[in-house]
Amino acid sequence: MMTEKVYPMTLEGKEKLENELNELKTVKRKEVVERIKIARGFGDLSENSEYESAKDEQAFIEGRISTIENMLQNAQIIDSSNSKEGEVTLGRSVIFKELPDGIEEEYTIVGKAEADPFSGKISNESPIAQALLGKTVGDKVQINTPGGTMEVEITNVF
Numbered sequence: 638m639m640t641e642k643v644y645p646m647t648l649e650g651k652e653k654l655e656n657e658l659n660e661l662k663t664v665k666r667k668e669v670v671e672r673i674k675i676a677r678g679f680g681d682l683s684e685n686s687e688y689e690s691a692k693d694e695q696a697f698i699e700g701r702i703s704t705i706e707n708m709l710q711n712a713q714i715i716d717s718s719n720s721k722e723g724e725v726t727l728g729r730s731v732i733f734k735e736l737p738d739g740i741e742e743e744y745t746i747v748g749k750a751e752a753d754p755f756s757g758k759i760s761n762e763s764p765i766a767q768a769l770l771g772k773t774v775g776d777k778v779q780i781n782t783p784g785g786t787m788e789v790e791i792t793n794v795f
Contacts (some may be wrong), residue, residue: 650751
């Protein structure tokens with residue numbers, strides 16, 4: 638028997654997934670069914686691009702629903718309150734400066750399910766998070782990224 642993958646996530650991330658799931662089930666699913674119904678009325682389904690497009694979207698929506706349900710079923714809520722002050726852990730935000738130029742960056746380390754680099758939320762499985770996890774304010778850390786190695790100093794964890 639295979640064990641299910643655990644999806645670490647913040648309470649906020651879990652709520653966001655629950656909202657997306659609700660939207661997919663109550664709104665998007667109905668919209669695509671209506672699109673399929675309308676497209677069927679256009680005649681020959683073998684050459685009906687509207688029908689094919691709607692069926693593709695339906696497959697995507699059903700796949701996403703299944704994925705989210707699995708993530709929520711196997712969610713592990715992150716509680717960073719048990720870790721020591723100033724330590725980089727899952728669910729916490731970290732500010733570091735790149736050495737030697739001092740450019741500051743801020744990230745919140747979250748589970749893969751809620752990672753969104755454009756919003757400053759990086760996966761705990763990313764090279765940056767892997768290098769920072771367990772470190773504390775003042776630590777200098779070497780981070781191996783696809784673009785090369787960079788050295789950073791952690792300036793704040795909250």
